[in-house]
Amino acid sequence: MNLRSLLCIVAAGCMLEAQTLDPKKLLQPPVDSWPTYNGDYSGRRFSTLSKISSENVQTLTLAWIYRTSGATGDLGGIVKSTPLMVDGVLYFSIPDHVFAIDARSGHEIWHFSWTSKGGWHLGNRGVGMYGNWLYFETPDCHLVSLNSKDGSERWHKQICDLDQYYTASVAPVVIGNHVIVGVSGDDLDIPGYLESRDPETGELQWHWSSVPKPGEPGSETWPNVEAMAHGGGMTWVPSTFDPELRLLYLGTGNPQPVTAGKGRKGNNLFTESIVALHIDTGKLAWYFQPSPHDTHDWDAVETPILFDGEVDGRARKLLAQASRNGYFFVLDRTNGKNVITSEFVKTNWAKGVNANGQPIPNPAKEPQVDGALVTPNQGGAANWPPPSFSPATGLFYVNATRAFSEYYIFDDTEKPEGWSGNDRGGGGESMLQAIDYKTGKIRWSHKWEGTGVRSGVLTTAGNLLFTGDTSSNFIALDARTGDPLWHANLGAAVSNGPISYELDGAQYVIVGAGDALFGFVKRP
């Protein structure tokens, strides 16, 4: 970083260079920028912009299309990342590639390509930004820092071991001088972790492991040291953060071996947990586990959204998650205590909810050699596509699926490893759920015609909700009622979380579908 941009970051308020992120933007609702994965640290994905509204959304028009395949030659690069928009430039990614395009016109400014040594090229969730530096993860386990001006590489650091079948896909989140990075992979049995890296050097600041060491809190939930050390808990969806409490909120992934639980009896902390970590040290402040001892691949990684609300007449600092296992949780984010637990789709795997608000797994619904009929299926009632919370309606919105499948154990040997089983099935139904956080009840539900929805949600102060359906439609609905107001067929299903920003007095809505990013605008 040069002296001037350093001074600008230290002495907030001075005139910043072009293509540089003013850190103050990260602490405000996104208006003329979208500076971090969720727009701001809360994870709400709520835009305070209202130039596009339920009254005029019919006048929303296509401004531009950018096709990643034009730059990469690969039609398979699905845009799952949420773009950042800073100073008129959009930054987004697909595995091994980062793009900078003009937020007004969609014209490419630069494109960076990483030469891969392997890893799972399933998706990349985006980039993080600090000053004029960008950060992204590669499937072959590297954290790469680029110069936002021209996409030139500044440095790269290895953050995981490809030989253990780790891979990396999450969008780094920059908080103060911490670059928060996570890891993916559950083919062999490996522990998940979250790390904080120095934005200047990429060096490690702290490392938090999803599984405890012998004697540490949580170790009592594992049968032995080996099972614990290989217990999983990947960190593949970006965290949220409360600047006042200085706590970072993370959802962790499935325990491993994935479907065979017999070698890891116990609750398997801190897999499939919502954890609060102190941002400066990475130390655990509290945890809440949505799926104790899971055997269905129901990562509890879905965005833990932060908002302040009122419950039983009291103002509360809250956190809510619509979890892959079908349950909606509201917690007090100061201490992790459960406020609400409810089903946002009907499930069949739990015997009830315990006094702490956790579902109690029914052992009969663990995978069996002859099969167990379970809902949700492995795809989950929800998955990584980002949900949204609108303070204007007080509703939590999530694209949900209710599907059954038969869960089998394929490896009934003495010591199953890896997956050891899987589910088989199909069909089901998908719907957009609007959940009242005060009661956990569904306020309205908009059923899609097909199944398997995988689109993120954006809400706005214009009473709008933007998302995708199970076909290829990008749709604006009335956030209060769920009525569709506008749509366009993008030729591929909406594959990321939409964003919105204002430039030159015009409000834009940006969305990814297939290999392309689409810019829609309502011009003044």
Added chain:
Amino acid sequence: MNKPHWSKLIRTAALVLPAAAVFAQSPVLPDAPGRDTVQRVCGACHPATVVLGRGRTREEWGQVVANMISRGAKGTPADFASVTDYLAKNITTGQSNGKTTSPRRVRRGFSMGPDDKQIVDTEAAERGRAVYMSDCGSCHGPLARGAKNGPDLVRSLVVLHDRYGSTLQPYLQGQHPSVEGKPIAKLTGDQIKDISHFLHQQVDNTLRSGPYTKVLNVMTGDAAAGAAYFSGAGGCGACHSATGDLAGIASRYDPPTLQQRLLFPRTAAPGSGGAVAAEKPVTVKVTPENGESLSGTLVHIDDFTIALRDAAGTYYSWNRTPGLKIERNDPYAAHDELLDKLTDKDVHDLVAYLETLK
């Protein structure tokens, strides 16, 4: 880390040969019938090229396609049949042993580790198995997953970082602790390389692409109870008959396939080689506000449009306006309703009963 020589050579060759370099950068699906369907159906969620280098049998590809449908893959029954057929014919088992694949083709399978992962030579692995069983198995277990006296080698970093003996050889020839006070057996470099192939084979077997992807046994139910459920609480007799449409069904499908078909009749079923089960399409009758009704097979429906193909093969579509009346007949609706009623015992009993219909 000492990497395999042949892999380096091929990489170097790729750098100096322009044609090879182009291929190495852009893996492409083999040009054959069905490729466009694979690109469209599979590519909607992930790069379709992930299939490259992960050859499977037709039955295994059927299982993969069934699994993808359960995860929300979109397509018509004909699309899924075409995808399975393409994969079974073009991404065959011969490609996964390394002898017919380039390093780049090995790259993007379902369990995606390093590009330079060791390609197991099955003959060497068999030789290695013999040495392993005689000198290592008693402590590390027959599947190398550890036993009382020796750690799990599938999870061992020495093994996972090894390529063709690169880390295993120095370890076994110097660092391995003594066993009961005696040094371990002296192994030659060739023997260690063979053991390396055996151990990497055990790692591969643990990956999702390994052999543990088969349903083992679903015949645990009570056929008499299944028959009672069939004609009683299940209400199956409303559409089916043991002497009619279901006569001989046990000869047509293996038990895991029967189980999937009764639960999820729309989707491709494991064991049937991906043959698509949904012979009966959803039909619709569409009546415009001031027009005549048209009936046919449902082609597409979303919140905004509906399309059908009539008996003559003609395609029609409409915008879904408030006055447009749609009547839908889903032949599998009763199966959907069963999902919320069936207990696991019912499922196993029904399969046992259907298996008696030889």
